[in-house]
Amino acid sequence: MARQNQRITESQQSMLSFIQDYILTNGRPPTFRDIQHGANISSLSMVSHHLDALRDAGEIEFSEGSSRGVWVKGLPKPGDFMRVPMCGVITCDGEHGVPTPDADALRNAEDWIPVARSLVGNAKMEDLYALRASGDSMIDAMINDGDLIIMHRNFDYKDGGLYAVMLSDRNETTLKRVFKDGKKFKLKPENPRLKPFWVDAQTTQLQGRVVCVVRAM
Amino acid sequence: MARQNQRITESQQSMLSFIQDYILTNGRPPTFRDIQHGANISSLSMVSHHLDALRDAGEIEFSEGSSRGVWVKGLPKPGDFMRVPMCGVITCDGEHGVPTPDADALRNAEDWIPVARSLVGNAKMEDLYALRASGDSMIDAMINDGDLIIMHRNFDYKDGGLYAVMLSDRNETTLKRVFKDGKKFKLKPENPRLKPFWVDAQTTQLQGRVVCVVRAM
């Protein structure tokens, strides 16, 4: 019997909440019997019945004929996210630096930051890493002390972009706005107190491009 | 036979990749037979065998005796994330405004932004919503035109915090830094071009507190 889109009953609502909690806690959907016991439904046929109603109401979807096929509509899936390795602190003021992490460092990082895929466009996961910004030399670029910065290490150079810059003769890495100027780079701290300066392109490597800035408050 | 932590073979690696892809694509783990066909393993017993090896190598974990119990270690689980409803644009300069969305508006939002739970601390999902910042009146607070702002609508007031402020007599909502000043609020645009101003606490509602700022570049 076809059921119209209609209000769901109380037990259906409690089933829905249980399914959602189960997925969030366990990372996989529950079985019918899990639902029966978890949501205190009296019989398996009632579970089946209510699932039909929930689907007709547009609250869930499920693939028939396979186990653990229930999914709450709109619940984020693991594929909506990437995890990005946290590779240290970058002092916008210079002095200390972190080199671009290599493939091994990326794979073996201890801290991983989950990032919504929609934030970083079509970047590949292997190309991304995260840094914590330190110092205030980039405040005019809206980057503050403590901000989380997602970097891309295989970028196309664009003049005027924000980059992690490695100055090999000084052994320091720093976050700056970069302009190409003949055989030199112009590095511009985005802070009115600090002056831009020029460095030799020979001894300079652009290690990564800023893709995304995240600040928790 | 107990197996030491050891390098995994080529077919085990390909199984591992398949399982990961399957979870990312489908949101639930595969069955043994899914793995067999997806990773081109010749027999079910080989799947079982390789799964043991992968577990001994620390690459996966699985709950025995239940279906679709495989999980790739380190893969983010749905519970690591929340989705936050996108509720419109807030013009930092004033003029137009969006009211705090009510429970219904939150539930029925069209756009949802996936957000890592670690970003928003222990905030409850029902309390959060997202706005798109427009205008440049908050540039000194490091909020730029186009930034994504995560708001909390059940907050504890803290002097000097960033809030979405509703001025009911002017019917406008705007993003400002707020200080309490007797029976008035001092609203401070964070832009040297703009002056702070005072409003009557009677006609003012703090609709949400800025929890997090995200900028894609």
Next chain:
DNA sequence: GGTATAATAGAACAAAAGTTCCCTTAACCT
């Protein structure tokens, strides 16, 4: 080359999980 050991394939088996059927109970309407 022969023997021991591990890897493999295939099938059978057992447990888990989805589906259906039938009977009972409650609600509703005239």
Next chain:
DNA sequence: AGGTTAAGGGAACTTTTGTTCTATTATACC
């Protein structure tokens, strides 16, 4: 009250899915 319809309960049944067993093939070692 009687009849109709929807909701509920329980169990049997079928399919899916995990597990195990054995025979076979490949590999390594002496």
